[in-house]
Amino acid sequence: MIAPALHIPSLLEDWVLRRACAVWLTGLPASGKTTIGTALLQQLEHLSLEAELLDGDELRPWLSPDLGFSSEDRRQHNRKVARIGGLLLRHGVTVVVPIVSPYRSTRAFAREHLKHFLEVYVKCPLEECIRRDPKGLYAKALRGEIPEFTGISAPYEEPEHPEVIAETNFLTVDACVDRILEAMSNHGYLGDEIIE
Amino acid sequence: MIAPALHIPSLLEDWVLRRACAVWLTGLPASGKTTIGTALLQQLEHLSLEAELLDGDELRPWLSPDLGFSSEDRRQHNRKVARIGGLLLRHGVTVVVPIVSPYRSTRAFAREHLKHFLEVYVKCPLEECIRRDPKGLYAKALRGEIPEFTGISAPYEEPEHPEVIAETNFLTVDACVDRILEAMSNHGYLGDEIIE
Numbered sequence: 001m002i003a004p005a006l007h008i009p010s011l012l013e014d015w016v017l018r019r020a021c022a023v024w025l026t027g028l029p030a031s032g033k034t035t036i037g038t039a040l041l042q043q044l045e046h047l048s049l050e051a052e053l054l055d056g057d058e059l060r061p062w063l064s065p066d067l068g069f070s071s072e073d074r075r076q077h078n079r080k081v082a083r084i085g086g087l088l089l090r091h092g093v094t095v096v097v098p099i100v101s102p103y104r105s106t107r108a109f110a111r112e113h114l115k116h117f118l119e120v121y122v123k124c125p126l127e128e129c130i131r132r133d134p135k136g137l138y139a140k141a142l143r144g145e146i147p148e149f150t151g152i153s154a155p156y157e158e159p160e161h162p163e164v165i166a167e168t169n170f171l172t173v174d175a176c177v178d179r180i181l182e183a184m185s186n187h188g189y190l191g192d193e194i195i196e
Numbered sequence: 197m198i199a200p201a202l203h204i205p206s207l208l209e210d211w212v213l214r215r216a217c218a219v220w221l222t223g224l225p226a227s228g229k230t231t232i233g234t235a236l237l238q239q240l241e242h243l244s245l246e247a248e249l250l251d252g253d254e255l256r257p258w259l260s261p262d263l264g265f266s267s268e269d270r271r272q273h274n275r276k277v278a279r280i281g282g283l284l285l286r287h288g289v290t291v292v293v294p295i296v297s298p299y300r301s302t303r304a305f306a307r308e309h310l311k312h313f314l315e316v317y318v319k320c321p322l323e324e325c326i327r328r329d330p331k332g333l334y335a336k337a338l339r340g341e342i343p344e345f346t347g348i349s350a351p352y353e354e355p356e357h358p359e360v361i362a363e364t365n366f367l368t369v370d371a372c373v374d375r376i377l378e379a380m381s382n383h384g385y386l387g388d389e390i391i392e
Contacts, residue, residue, distance in 0.1 A: 050287050050288075052283060052286075052287065062275065062276060062279055063259075063276065063279075065272070066262050066263075067262075076261070079258065080258060080259060083258055083259075084280060084283065087248060087280065087283075087284060088283060088284065088287065090248075091246050091248065091284065091287065091288075091289045092246075092287075093287045
């Protein structure tokens with residue numbers, strides 16, 4: 001006997017795969033990427049979407065233990081994260097990726113590899129990031145104790161055409177998340193039934 | 197208006213998550229792991245299961261480009277593959293993992309990390325693997341051109357309590373796949389409706 005359950009996945013495949021996307025949160029250290037990503041994930045789960053947070057910093061210890069912060073090492077780490085995102089995405093899992101990803105070329109790689117891709121520029125003035133400095137990393141970098149620190153001793157290449165700009169020095173976390181959800185909806189990644 | 201589609205994922209979550217598992221195919225080089233894994237994946241897709249092949253050799257170029265084949269490097273690579281498997285598994289994707297994984301300790305890590313885990317020992321006598329040698333690697337290793345080659349100049353620790361033993365020198369690929377499907381069913385990872 002073939003139970004009806006067998007047919008659910010193919011129905012769902014259409015439903016989910018059509019909507020899954022990668023939300024790539026790029027920005028300076030301490031700009032608010034992880035905070036926004038975590039809040040976004042909660043909203044997506046609340047909407048019953050399969051979603052996973054791929055936090056660049058959290059993945060590093062096991063994914064790229066031998067890589068540092070040179071431009072080539074960052075590129076390699078960023079590409080690995082994009083590829084893992086692709087494995088999830090192809091099974092209908094929306095991936096939320098807070099990651100500094102300072103180079104346009106690696107973000108372009110992620111966009112091309114992931115296809116269903118929304119680039120969110122988590123924008124915050126450098127001075128404000130330095131003021132926040134939750135991990136004390138800017139202080140160290142300014143004292144010259146961390147080489148190649150993005151924003152201080154290594155470049156951050158601003159996104160040219162991001163789908164969303166979340167200015168965290170003006171907007172609340174909820175407001176930033178709303179903008180991302182709106183963009184996801186506009187691109188067909190949420191489904192109209194959710195926002196009506 | 198909330199469309200019924202919204203409720204499908206939670207239904208499906210129960211249906212899929214209950215069944216998703218990792219099928220870890222360990223064995224000597226050229227024992228038949230990838231061949232069996234590829235055939236198994238086709239069967240799982242035919243049964244409408246979300247499934248992904250995580251081939252240890254195929255992942256290496258982007259996942260572990262700096263790692264070689266020392267015991268520590270192998271362990272690290274194997275652990276990375278297990279962790280990626282875990283990301284998929286938690287979203288209901290069954291992962292099929294053909295990977296030499298010669299050390300008991302790393303297979304034990306994979307079992308503990310993945311929890312829903314079936315170890316398949318793809319068993320084939322070393323002489324037969326040397327005879328097959330599809331990539332000419334055994335020949336090179338026997339000439340001393342590849343250091344730390346599993347089975348020749350590096351150990352392969354046989355599984356002690358694998359859920360399945362697939363003896364590829366006696367069984368056809370289809371027979372091996374059937375044994376794995378039977379074990380998956382017995383462990384509740386397929387659902388009875390499929391095999392009745």
